[in-house]
Amino acid sequence: MTYSLRVTDIPISERPRERLLANGAKHLTTAELMAILLGTGQGAGKLSAIGLGQHILQQLSQHGRDPLVILRDVTPAELMKIPGIGPAKATTILAAIELGKRAFATRPLERTLIDSPVAAAATLSHELMWQPQERFAVILLDVKNRLLGTQVLTIGTATETLAHPGEIFREVIRQGATKVIVAHNHPSGSMEPSQTDINLTSQLLQGAQFLNVPILDHLILGNGEHLSLRETTNLWELYPQPE
Known part of the structure; x- marks a missing residue:
């Protein structure tokens, strides 16, 4: 040259x-x-x-x-x-x-281990727990369940939010996560999952099987409480996640 x-x-x-x-x-x-x-x-x-x-x-x-x-x-x-x-x-x-x-x-910071619904809920408490509108977020994890980051994907009304599976997985792949926990809040404080919550979780678990990016849980947060759909539904038995 x-x-x-x-x-x-x-x-x-x-x-x-x-x-x-x-x-x-x-x-x-x-x-x-x-x-x-x-x-x-x-x-x-x-x-x-x-x-x-x-x-x-x-x-x-x-x-x-x-x-x-x-x-x-x-x-x-x-x-x-x-x-x-x-x-x-x-x-x-x-x-x-x-x-x-x-x-x-600079040595990289030790990443937080997310090994339970309690740890996952604590990670998203600030973004979801006390918000007046429904928010949908993801917790991005590495192969050892260590925290890579969190991301609020959508913000809805006081009663509903929309989260498209394609948008969720696009963010997961873009961030290079190998595992993910999804979560949203119920501003009312009720921990009862709606049929929409169940349907979305089913879609995500099926997509995770195809993409080989396991969904570890879907949490509902609100009014200081949280609920794990993995612990309270049989969806993970219906749609086993890749190891």
């Missing part, structure tokens, strides 16, 4: 930003990642952003050094010695490096 070309002269599908969006950052060269941070080029020879990124790496690799190792502790002054790098570009590069360091150093 000729690095004096402007990025706008490169075919759209080959530009760093477009390639990152299409294929992910890991598929870009280091110079292309630098180009995204730089935004524009210039410097000696009026380099493109990609060319300037490559030039920075060449300058840092003098004397046989690994430029990525040097970047870990490079100073603003060292970067600004390179033609084409002013305070704006230098601080952008340094901020990206520091973010990378912090992300690498």
